[in-house]
Amino acid sequence: MKHQISSKHLDFNTLKQIIDSKVAIELSEDAVKRITHCRSYLDDKVNSLAEPVYGINTGFGSLYNKSIDTADLGKLQENLVMSHACGCGEEVPAAIVKIMLFLKIQGLSYGNSGVQLQTVQRLIDFYNHEIFPVVYTQGSLGASGDLAPLAHLCLPLIGMGEVYFKAKKVKSAEVLNQFGWQPIKLQSKEGLALLNGTQFMSAYGTYAVMQSQRMMLLADIIGALSLDAYDGRIEPFHHLIHQIRPHKGQIATALRYRQLLTDSEMIKRKKAHVQDPYSFRCIPQVHGASKDALDHVSFVIFNEINSVTDNPTVFPDDDLVISAGNFHGQPLALVLDFLAIALSELANISERRTYQLISGQRGLPSFLVADPGLNSGMMIPQYTAASIVSQNKQLCMPASVDSIVSSNGQEDHVSMGANAATKLYKVLGNTEKVLAIELLNAAQAFEFRRPLKSSAPLESFLSLFRKEVSFMNTDRILYTDIQSSINFLQSVNVNQYE
Numbered sequence: 001m002k003h004q005i006s007s008k009h010l011d012f013n014t015l016k017q018i019i020d021s022k023v024a025i026e027l028s029e030d031a032v033k034r035i036t037h038c039r040s041y042l043d044d045k046v047n048s049l050a051e052p053v054y055g056i057n058t059g060f061g062s063l064y065n066k067s068i069d070t071a072d073l074g075k076l077q078e079n080l081v082m083s084h085a086c087g088c089g090e091e092v093p094a095a096i097v098k099i100m101l102f103l104k105i106q107g108l109s110y111g112n113s114g115v116q117l118q119t120v121q122r123l124i125d126f127y128n129h130e131i132f133p134v135v136y137t138q139g140s141l142g143a144s145g146d147l148a149p150l151a152h153l154c155l156p157l158i159g160m161g162e163v164y165f166k167a168k169k170v171k172s173a174e175v176l177n178q179f180g181w182q183p184i185k186l187q188s189k190e191g192l193a194l195l196n197g198t199q200f201m202s203a204y205g206t207y208a209v210m211q212s213q214r215m216m217l218l219a220d221i222i223g224a225l226s227l228d229a230y231d232g233r234i235e236p237f238h239h240l241i242h243q244i245r246p247h248k249g250q251i252a253t254a255l256r257y258r259q260l261l262t263d264s265e266m267i268k269r270k271k272a273h274v275q276d277p278y279s280f281r282c283i284p285q286v287h288g289a290s291k292d293a294l295d296h297v298s299f300v301i302f303n304e305i306n307s308v309t310d311n312p313t314v315f316p317d318d319d320l321v322i323s324a325g326n327f328h329g330q331p332l333a334l335v336l337d338f339l340a341i342a343l344s345e346l347a348n349i350s351e352r353r354t355y356q357l358i359s360g361q362r363g364l365p366s367f368l369v370a371d372p373g374l375n376s377g378m379m380i381p382q383y384t385a386a387s388i389v390s391q392n393k394q395l396c397m398p399a400s401v402d403s404i405v406s407s408n409g410q411e412d413h414v415s416m417g418a419n420a421a422t423k424l425y426k427v428l429g430n431t432e433k434v435l436a437i438e439l440l441n442a443a444q445a446f447e448f449r450r451p452l453k454s455s456a457p458l459e460s461f462l463s464l465f466r467k468e469v470s471f472m473n474t475d476r477i478l479y480t481d482i483q484s485s486i487n488f489l490q491s492v493n494v495n496q497y498e
C-alpha cells in the first residue's frame with residue numbers, strides 16, 4: 001500500500017512510519033489537480049505578462065532588475081540550479097536526504113509553486129527507488145531557502161550531479177539512463193520552486209525531533225537506573241512537589257520515575273543520607289525542561305513541514321503571483337538552536353551522574369572496579385563524557401543570532417538556520433554517546449548492589465543490556481564497550497518501557 005501525498009497535515013509519527021517502513025509514496029488525485037491547475041495558470045500568466053514578475057521573467061537575487069526573454073525562461077531555471085549547486089563540507093546523511101526529498105515533494109504538492117507534474121513525479125521516482133542525491137552540509141544561509149543544498153538535491157532532475165543508488169555513488173545521468181528517464185526540461189519558475197524552501201533545515205529538524213523523542217525516554221530510564229545504583233532517594237519525585245510548580249515536563253518526568261522505580265528494592269531501603277546531589281534530585285526539573293523545549297520545537301517544525309516555503313508564491317484562484325519571504329528560516333533557526341541546548345543539558349546532567357557513580361561514595365568502589373589502583377575501572381569513560389559535554393557547550397553557541405549580508409545587499413538578513421541544523425545533528429549524536437557512557441557506569445554500579453534488585457522494568461532493561469556488554473571484573477579495553485552501549489541505545493525497543 002502506498003502513502004498518498006495530500007493536503008492533509010503530516011505528523012511526526014506518520015512521517016516516521018513512512019520513512020522507517022520504506023513505504024512507497026504517490027500523489028493523491030487532489031494533489032495532482034492542484035499541481036496541474038497551478039502550472040496551467042502560470043503558463044497562461046507567462047504568455048500574457050506585460051511587466052516583470054520576480055523569478056519568472058527576471059534574474060534572481062540582486063539581479064531581479066534584469067528582464068529575461070520568454071524564449072530563455074527554461075534556460076534561466078536550469079542555469080539557476082547549476083549555478084547554485086555550490087555545496088561544501090561533509091555529505092548529508094542519507095536518512096536526512098530521504099526526509100528532504102519527502103518534504104520537498106510535500107511542499108510542492110500544495111499547488112502554490114507552479115511546477116510541472118512530471119517534475120514532482122520524478123522526485124517521487126527518486127524517493128521510491130531510493131535514489132538519494134549527494135547533498136553537502138555547507139552552503140545555505142537559511143534565508144532565501146536552503147539554496148545550495150536544494151540545488152544539489154535537484155540537480156539529478158536535469159541529469160546532473162551525483163546520487164547514491166544501491167549503496168554506490170554514481171553520476172545522475174547513469175541512473176536516468178538505467179531507468180530510461182529523460183532529464184526534466186525545467187519551465188518558468190521551476191528552478192526557484194525547487195531551490196527556494198526550507199527543506200534542508202526542516203529535514204534536520206524533523207530527524208532531530210523524532211530522535212529526541214526517543215532520547216528523552218532513554219534519558220529517563222538510564223537516569224532512573226543511575227539513581228537506584230547510587231542509592232538515591234525517591235522523595236524529590238513526590239507528586240506534591242510538582243503540583244506546586246506545575247511545568248508539564250517536570251510533572252511528567254516525576255511521574256515517570258515513580259512508575260519506573262515502583263517495586264525497586266533499592267529505592268525502598270532506608271537511606272543513610274538525607275539529600276542527593278542536584279544531578280539526581282533535580283532530574284524532574286532538568287529533564288522536564290528539555291521535554292517542554294522539545295514540545296515547542298515540535299510545534300514549530302510541524303507547522304513548517306506542512307507549509308509552502310518557496311518564492312514567489314502562486315495563488316491561481318486569486319490571480320496572484322506574490323514575491324515574499326516564506327523561505328526565511330528564522331522560525332526554524334531559533335528552535336533548532338533551542339533543541340540543541342535542551343539536548344545538551346540532558347548530556348550535561350548525565351555526565352554529572354556518571355561522575356557521582358565513580359566517585360567512591362555510598363558503598364560503591366572508586367571507579368566502579370573491585371580493586372581500584374591496580375585497575376582504573378571506569379575512570380576514563382567519564383573523561384570521554386566530559387570531553388563530549390564540553391564540545392556540546394561549544395556547539396550550542398546560537399547560530400540564529402548571526403546574520404551576514406549577501407546578494408549585493410538584497411538579502412541583507414539571513415537566519416543561519418542551516419548551521420543551526422547541522423550543529424544540532426552533532427549535539428544529538430553527542431548526547432546519545434554521553435547517555436551510553438552513563439548506562440555503562442550505571443549497569444556496572446548496580447552489580448555492586450546485588451543481591452538487591454531494582455524494579456521490574458529496570459531489571460529487564462539491564463538484562464537486555466548485559467547481553468551486549470558484560471560486567472567488568474578487571475581492566476579491559478573500553479572503547480568497544482562504549483560503542484556496544486551506543487549500538488544498544490539505537491536498537492533497543494524503548495517504547496516497551498513507556
